[in-house]
Amino acid sequence: MKNIITAIAVVFVSISIHAQIAIGKQAVSNTSVSLEFDTTENRGLILPYVETKTGITENGTIIYDVTDHKVKYLKDTGVWANLSEDDGTAATIGTADIAIQTLKTDSNSAKAAIGTTAATDTTPGVLVLTDANKAMVLPKVANPHLSIINPAAGMMVYDTTKRQLAVYNGTVWSFWKP
Structure with missing residues (x-):
């Protein structure tokens, strides 16, 4: 666990990184990958908690929206798509404790960029993958709803059993299959 926390801290503390990054393992397994997570532990990627979407304009941005407790991505300028749906009942509406972040001041210039153009990239975001020919591979977990305590x-995460994207809204997991 210390290795994963250390690796994530190194990524976020860096202003820019010019390489592929492996978290929780020695190297990426594919040249088409900018950021790859180890598959040996039941952990996922936690998205930024966002209290207001004002000013977020970069299509493809993925966030956890604390106003309605849903994971969302910016599909088209001003059009947010939900990745964690609920049926409106208390059993499925997401929750998150953001008390720890409400006392903090955001640094608008804080950013980690990974890729060959990281040093010159001006795309807004906390973590930006700059290569146009590489992707991020999500942490892979078999049955995250059972495995992640x-x-x-x-x-x-990517659910290797269901072969689906899985997102957690603070209450329930939602699964997405193309």
């Missing part, structure tokens, strides 16, 4: 709101 205490998931955080905004967690995202």
Whole structure:
């Protein structure tokens, strides 16, 4: 666990990185990958908790929206698509404790960029993958709804059993299949 926390801290503390990044393992397994997570532990990627979407304009941005407790991505300028739906009942509406972040001041210039154009990239975001020919591989977890004991709101993984994207809204997992 210390290795994963250390690796994530290194990524976010860096202003820019010019390489492929493996978290929880020695190297990426594919040259088409910018950021890849180890598959040996039941952990996921936790998205930024966002209190207001004002000013977010970069299509493809993925966030955890604390106003309605849903994981969302910016599909088209001003059009947010939900990745974690609920049926409106208390059993499925997401929750998140954001008390720890409400006392903090955001740094608008804080950013980690990974890729060959990281040093010159001006795309807004906390973590930006700059290569146009590489992707991020989500953490892979078999049955995350059973395997991840205490998931955080905004967690995202690839479910290797169902072969689906899985997102957690703080209450329930939603599964997405293309």
